[in-house]
Amino acid sequence: MTAPLLETRGVWQRFGGLVANSDVSISVGRGEIVGLIGPNGAGKSTLFNLIAGVLPPTQGSIIFNGEDVTALPAAERCQRGIGRTFQVVKSFETMTVIDNVIVGALVRTTVMRDARRKAHQVLEFCGLGPRADVLASDLVPSEKRRLEVARALATEPKLLLLDEVLTGLTPVEAKTGVELVRKVRDSGITVLMVEHVMEIVMPLVDRAIVLDLGKVLVEGKPADVVRDPKVITAYLGDRHALSA
């Protein structure tokens, strides 16, 4: 077996007295789609931020592509090949859609013409081609999510971190979102996604990691995970676990 693309080793994150992540060790293999799930406050977003480099972990290390990136800031992790989206979308509102994506593309080239061409390709890939010259602030919410993905893809990541890109969409929008994620993986990019909507995620991911109270609760195939009494307890409480 080849070495995993991403590994967290005994990662802890404390905010004052609150422990958001305790001793989290996960690994993501090349070409996988891995779902990171868990109830609210389980520490999913914190773990995401640690992997993306928004803040350094209190303890533990993060290995990406065989390199210890724990001390690297977010921008350098992006250069190494970690792309991300944000749960609360963070578009560059005063810029057009294409300009938003060009910012991402400039990580790989400083030739403007190349960056622009790349950005157009990515927009087509994400189905935003016709909206290229619209201001980001004029997009509807589902398009903004797509723009987040497009921007991250323009950085040519090896690993794409998707933070609830499918949450809060209509069923039709969610379906096209799922197709987009599949397409991303088929283009050779490994995906780690945080998601709430179980019925959408479970058919999509190869493997699910359930976090609860900052710890890894269960890890495995989606079908097994949803039947695990510990997971049901975490989501619904003890009574439902017993009846299952």
Added chain:
Amino acid sequence: MDTAFAERRRRDLIVAVVLAAIAATVPLFVKDVYVQNIMVLTLMWGALSQSWNILSGYCGQISLGHALYFGIGAYTTALLFTKFGVLPWFGMLGGGVISALIAMALGYPCFRLRGHYFVIATIVIAEIGLLLFHNWDWAGAAMGIEIPARGDSWLKFQFPRSKLPYFYFALVLACVAWLVTWWLEDSKWGYWWRAVKDNPEAAESLGVDVFNSKMGAAAVSAFLVAVGGSFYAQFVYFIDPESVMGFQFSLLMALPAVLGGIGTLWGPMLGAVILIPLTELTRSYVGGSGKGIDLIVYGGLIIAISLARPQGLIGLFSFKHLAGRLSSKRKEAVR
């Protein structure tokens, strides 16, 4: 590849060349020295505001302390010339480099501050600079420095008898500031700056070096403003701390851009063309007792703008807007 975009940039450039050419011929018809003086000041403030716009408009780091760089430019040229006989052209370059270095030295701690705290820091630092020059005996302290007149000379860049050389230099300065902005707009830096302004956290996740983006913007902005300050010293022959480093200079750099359209290519020049003649005219009509009237006019304009067109006046001239009207007319004509 994306011809619409390339076309828009080419059109901007052509419009600029045409406008500059028209501006260059104006003094052939306008011989009135008072009006020429206003034109020099308009171009100078346009150039300064354009430079301010790089850091504050594009990169979003609002500075109300750019008078510091203006003053440093003016003092460097004046001191080098009066104390060491160095030609103003070298003083101009020196002042620019010193200002850029100081801007980066100040940016190092200050760019960790966000929003209002950054603005406050820039005001305070410029005031400290003002106080230092007030008490610096070697640099003339509160008495200021007079640049000795040595007759018309391009070498010494002084022309006691004519405004025209100043006019043409100010025009070149405005063109340079505009061209630098135009060029940077479609460069990695331009994109990085706008990303940093809109959302630094997202920018960072896309590989943008946020801190160095701000440093770069500060250096370019300070350099150009200092060149403007050097020019001003040569233009007025006499400088003292208040007349080149006072807080009103920081405001005057910001206002044209805010009025015309902050963070836009044309905004600062448009704002200066409206604002500066208006100021000078109110000043002369109301006379000495009208001190401060121009500031009231500014205040009123800013309030009117922020209520009616928060994005600045430039939106009224948008090419899309005009082109849309033109093409619909053309279609009718074809029918």
